[in-house]
Amino acid sequence: MNKATITALTKKYMTVIILLLICAFFGIMDSKFWTFGNFISILRQVSMLGIAAVGMACCMLVGDINLSVGVLQGLTGVICAILLRDTGLPVAVVFLLALVGCTVIGFIGAAIIVKTGMPAMIGSLGIRYVVNGAAYLIAGGLPIYSVTDRAKWIGQGSVLGIPVPVVVLLVFFVIGYILLNKTFLGRHLFAVGSNAEATRLSGINVDRVRIFAYTFSCFCSGVAGLILMARNASGQPNGGNGSEMNVMTACVVGGVSALGGSCDPISLMVGVLIIGVLTNGMTILGVSEYWQIVCRGLVLITAVGFDFYNRTRKVKVKVQDTAPKAEAKA
Amino acid sequence: MEPLLKINNVTKIYGGVTALDHVSLELMPGEVLALVGENGAGKSTLIKSLSGAVIPDAGTIEVGGKSFESLDPVLSKQLGISVVYQELTLCPGLKVFENIYLGAFKGKAGFVDNKAMIRGAQELMERLNIKIDVRQQVSSLSVAYMQLVEIAKAASREAKVLILDEPTASLTEAETELLFKLIRTVKAHGTAIIYISHRMQEVFDIGDRVAVMRDGHMIGVHQVAEINEKQLVAEMIGRELTKDFPARNFEVGEEIVLKVENLSNARVKNVSFELHRGEVLGLGGLVGAGRTEAVRSIFGADPRTGGKIYLEGREIDPRSPREAVRYGIAMVPEDRKLHGCILGLPIANNVCMSIYSKISRFLLVNTRAERETVDGMIDRLKIKTPGRRLLAGNLSGGNQQKVVLGKCLAANSKVLIFDEPTRGIDVGAKAEFYKLINELAAGGLSVIMISSEMDELLGMSDRIVVLSEGQVTGTLEKSEFSQENVFKYATVNL
Numbered sequence: 001m002n003k004a005t006i007t008a009l010t011k012k013y014m015t016v017i018i019l020l021l022i023c024a025f026f027g028i029m030d031s032k033f034w035t036f037g038n039f040i041s042i043l044r045q046v047s048m049l050g051i052a053a054v055g056m057a058c059c060m061l062v063g064d065i066n067l068s069v070g071v072l073q074g075l076t077g078v079i080c081a082i083l084l085r086d087t088g089l090p091v092a093v094v095f096l097l098a099l100v101g102c103t104v105i106g107f108i109g110a111a112i113i114v115k116t117g118m119p120a121m122i123g124s125l126g127i128r129y130v131v132n133g134a135a136y137l138i139a140g141g142l143p144i145y146s147v148t149d150r151a152k153w154i155g156q157g158s159v160l161g162i163p164v165p166v167v168v169l170l171v172f173f174v175i176g177y178i179l180l181n182k183t184f185l186g187r188h189l190f191a192v193g194s195n196a197e198a199t200r201l202s203g204i205n206v207d208r209v210r211i212f213a214y215t216f217s218c219f220c221s222g223v224a225g226l227i228l229m230a231r232n233a234s235g236q237p238n239g240g241n242g243s244e245m246n247v248m249t250a251c252v253v254g255g256v257s258a259l260g261g262s263c264d265p266i267s268l269m270v271g272v273l274i275i276g277v278l279t280n281g282m283t284i285l286g287v288s289e290y291w292q293i294v295c296r297g298l299v300l301i302t303a304v305g306f307d308f309y310n311r312t313r314k315v316k317v318k319v320q321d322t323a324p325k326a327e328a329k330a
Numbered sequence: 331m332e333p334l335l336k337i338n339n340v341t342k343i344y345g346g347v348t349a350l351d352h353v354s355l356e357l358m359p360g361e362v363l364a365l366v367g368e369n370g371a372g373k374s375t376l377i378k379s380l381s382g383a384v385i386p387d388a389g390t391i392e393v394g395g396k397s398f399e400s401l402d403p404v405l406s407k408q409l410g411i412s413v414v415y416q417e418l419t420l421c422p423g424l425k426v427f428e429n430i431y432l433g434a435f436k437g438k439a440g441f442v443d444n445k446a447m448i449r450g451a452q453e454l455m456e457r458l459n460i461k462i463d464v465r466q467q468v469s470s471l472s473v474a475y476m477q478l479v480e481i482a483k484a485a486s487r488e489a490k491v492l493i494l495d496e497p498t499a500s501l502t503e504a505e506t507e508l509l510f511k512l513i514r515t516v517k518a519h520g521t522a523i524i525y526i527s528h529r530m531q532e533v534f535d536i537g538d539r540v541a542v543m544r545d546g547h548m549i550g551v552h553q554v555a556e557i558n559e560k561q562l563v564a565e566m567i568g569r570e571l572t573k574d575f576p577a578r579n580f581e582v583g584e585e586i587v588l589k590v591e592n593l594s595n596a597r598v599k600n601v602s603f604e605l606h607r608g609e610v611l612g613l614g615g616l617v618g619a620g621r622t623e624a625v626r627s628i629f630g631a632d633p634r635t636g637g638k639i640y641l642e643g644r645e646i647d648p649r650s651p652r653e654a655v656r657y658g659i660a661m662v663p664e665d666r667k668l669h670g671c672i673l674g675l676p677i678a679n680n681v682c683m684s685i686y687s688k689i690s691r692f693l694l695v696n697t698r699a700e701r702e703t704v705d706g707m708i709d710r711l712k713i714k715t716p717g718r719r720l721l722a723g724n725l726s727g728g729n730q731q732k733v734v735l736g737k738c739l740a741a742n743s744k745v746l747i748f749d750e751p752t753r754g755i756d757v758g759a760k761a762e763f764y765k766l767i768n769e770l771a772a773g774g775l776s777v778i779m780i781s782s783e784m785d786e787l788l789g790m791s792d793r794i795v796v797l798s799e800g801q802v803t804g805t806l807e808k809s810e811f812s813q814e815n816v817f818k819y820a821t822v823n824l
Contacts, residue, residue, distance in 0.1 A: 184690040184695050187682070194672045194673075195669075199672070203652045203654065203741065
C-alpha cells in the first residue's frame with residue numbers, strides 16, 4: 001500500500017477514526033461508557049437527530065438547507081396531541097394524519113422556495129417562523145398533555161429489547177441508504193447537487209428534484225416530531241425548536257457538503273453518532289452542559305474547516321492546470 | 331520616440347497547442363493600435379500576457395525601459411497597463427466616483443472623504459469630456475457609459491497603456507461615437523491604446539496602426555493609411571487548411587428531420603434552417619453572433635419569443651431541456667466542465683443521467699441496465715477509462731466530451747447539437763471525435779455543429795449556415811465552402 005492510498009483511506013474513514021478515538025477516550029475515562037446499555041441509550045438519544053438528519057442530508061445534497069426541520073417537530077407533536085385528545089381516531093391514523101400534514105406544509109414551502117428562486121436558507125427561515133407561530137397558536141401556547149399510552153409506544157416502547165426510536169432510526173437509515181444508492185431519485189439528487197445546470201441540460205426537471213428533497217426533509221422531521229412527542233408524553237409547541245442546528249451539525253460532521261453534491265449515508269450515521277457519543281460521554285464524565293455546547297461548536301468548526309481547507313487547496317491546484325487549456329482557444 | 335511597450339518574441343504553449351509563437355510588437359505613446367484576427371488567433375492570450383493573467387513560456391516584455399519575463403496582475407497595474415474587458419469589472423452597487431477611487435479611497439483614519447472624491451471624479455470627467463453625474467449608481471448606467479467610466483478609471487490611475495477588448499460589441503452607433511471621442515482625448519494625453527475589434531470599419535476609423543494575428547503568429551503590422559480592408563481580411567484568414575478530415579459522403583436527401591422557422595429570442599432574430607437526416611449542418615459566425623443562443627432555444631434551455639420548430643414534420647414546442655430530450659434532441663454544450671459533464675460524479679451516472687427514470691422500476695434503478703448501457707458506451711465511443719465508476723473529473727478532456735456524447739446517445743436522440751465540440755481537447759482526440767461524428771451521421775443521426783474553428787467547420791459540415799448579429803446572413807452549399815465566404819457572411823451586419 002503506498003502513501004497515496006493510505007492518505008485516501010484515512011480521508012475516507014476520517015469520521016470513523018474520529019468516532020473510535022472519541023469512544024476509546026471515554027472508555028478509558030469511565031468504565032460505564034463501554035456497556036451495551038449505554039450504547040443503546042446513545043442510540044435512543046440520537047434517534048430524533050438521526051432521523052431528521054437523513055432528510056436534511058438529502059436537502060443539503062442538492063445544495064439547499066432547511067431551517068424549519070426543528071420547529072416542524074413541535075408542530076407535528078402538537079397536531080398529533082390535539083387529534084389524540086379531541087378525536088377518537090386510532091393512533092396509527094392520527095400519526096398518519098400528522099405526518100401528511102407535516103409533509104404538505106413541507107411541499108408548499110418547497111414549491112414557494114423553488115418556484116420563486118429564493119435561497120432555501122432564507123425561505124425556510126421564513127417558514128420556520130410561520131410554523132413555530134402556528135404551533136403556539138394551535139396549542140394555545142401551552143403543552144398538550146393528552147398523549148395516550150398507546151401513542152407513547154413510538155417513543156418509549158421497545159421491540160425485542162430494542163427501543164422503538166432506535167428501530168425507527170435504523171429503518172430511516174436503510175431508507176436513506178436505498179434512496180441515495182439504489183433509486184433514480186438518488187442519482188438525480190447527486191446530479192443536481194454536483195451541477196444543477198448540467199443536470200437541467202441533460203433533460204431532468206431540477207425543480208422537481210429540489211422540491212422532493214425539501215419535502216422529504218420535512219417528512220423526516222415529522223417522524224422525529226412523533227417520537228419527541230411520545231418521549232415527552234406531550235405535544236410541546238416549542239418542541240424541537242433549535243434542533244435544526246444540531247441536525248445540520250450532524251450532517252456536516254458526517255461529511256455532507258454544505259455546498260451540495262456529496263453525501264454518504266454511512267458517514268452520515270457516523271456523524272450523528274459522533275454528536276451522540278460526545279454528549280453522552282461528557283455527561284457521564286460530568287462535564288457541564290455549557291462546556292458541551294462549546295465542544296459541539298468546536299467539532300463543527302474542525303469538521304467543516306478541514307473539508308473546506310482541503311477543497312480550496314484542491315481548487316487552487318486545479319485552476320493552475322486546467323485554466324490554460326480552456327484559454328488556448330479564447 | 332521611444333516605444334512605451336515592447337513585446338519581444340513572446341511564446342505561450344498550452345499542452346501542445348501553441349497560442350503565441352514568437353510574437354513581437356511595439357507600442358508608441360499616443361497611438362491607437364488596432365489588433366485584429368480570427369477567433370483563436372491568440373489576441374486574448376497576448377492581452378493576458380500583458381495584464382499578467384498568463385505567464386509566457388519565453389520572450390520578454392519591456393515597459394518603461396525595464397524588461398520582464400512575465401508580469402503579474404499587480405505589477406502590470408503598477409506599470410500602467412490597464413485592460414477594459416468586455417465583461418465589465420465595475421461594482422454595480424457603488425456610485426461612479428466610488429468606482430473610480432476603488433482601491434485608492436481618499437480619506438483619513440478610516441473615514442472616507444466623499445467630497446474630495448466627488449470633486450476629483452468630476453474634474454476627471456470634465457478633463458475627459460464625459461458628461462455624467464459622478465454620484466449616480468453604476469447599475470443605473472447604460473453599458474456604454476459603464477465603459478466610459480471604466481476607461482476614465484483607468485485614465486485616473488495614470489494608465490500608460492490602455493487595452494480595450496471589443497469595447498463596441500454591445501454599443502449603438504451613437505454610443506460608439508462617444509467612445510471614440512473619449513479614446514481620442516485619452517490618446518492626446520499620451521496614452522497608448524490597443525484596440526481589439528472584429529469590426530473592420532472601426533479599425534479604419536480609430537486606428538493609427540493595425541496588427542494582424544493568425545494562429546498565434548504576428549502576421550504583420552501596418553499603418554492604417556497604407557492598407558485596405560480587403561488586404562486586411564486576406565491577412566487574417568490567409569492560411570491553408572492544415573488538418574485532414576475524414577471524408578464525408580453525404581447527399582442531401584428528401585427527409586427533413588428538423589426545421590426551424592423564424593426562431594427569435596433575446597439574442598437572435600428570425601433564424602430559419604432545415605436539417606436533413608444524416609446531415610452535419612455547420613453553424614458559423616463570430617463569437618457572439620448568436621449561434622449558441624439559437625441552439626439553446628431549440629433545445630428549450632432558453633425561452634423563445636417567436637418562431638416554430640418542426641421535428642420530422644410535426645410541430646414541437648420544447649419549453650425545457652427535459653421536453654427536448656423527450657422529443658429526441660440532445661445537446662453537447664460549449665462549456666464541457668460547467669454544463670456538460672458532472673465532474674464530481676462517476677462516468678456511469680453521467681452517461682445514464684437522462685435515462686434513469688426509464689431504466690428504473692418502482693424507483694429502484696435497474697443496475698444491470700445501467701451497467702450495460704455504460705459499458706456499451708465506453709466500448710462504442712472508446713472512452714479510455716479503467717472502469718465505469720471512475721469520476722468524470724479524472725478523465726482527459728476528450729474522454730469527458732465522449733461521456734457527454736454518450737449521455738446524448740443513451741437518450742436515443744435523433745438530433746444532436748454540438749456546441750464547439752472539440753474546444754480544449756488535444757489534436758489526437760479531435761481526430762477521433764470527428765470520426766465519431768461521421769459515424770453517427772452515417773448511422774442516421776442528424777447533427778448541428780457550432781464551430782469557431784474555420785477548418786473544423788469547413789471540414790466537417792455538409793452545409794454551413796452563417797450567423798451575424800443574431801441573424802442568418804448566408805447558407806453555403808459544399809461547393810461554395812471557403813474561408814472567404816464564411817468570413818464575408820459572418821461580418822455582414824457589422
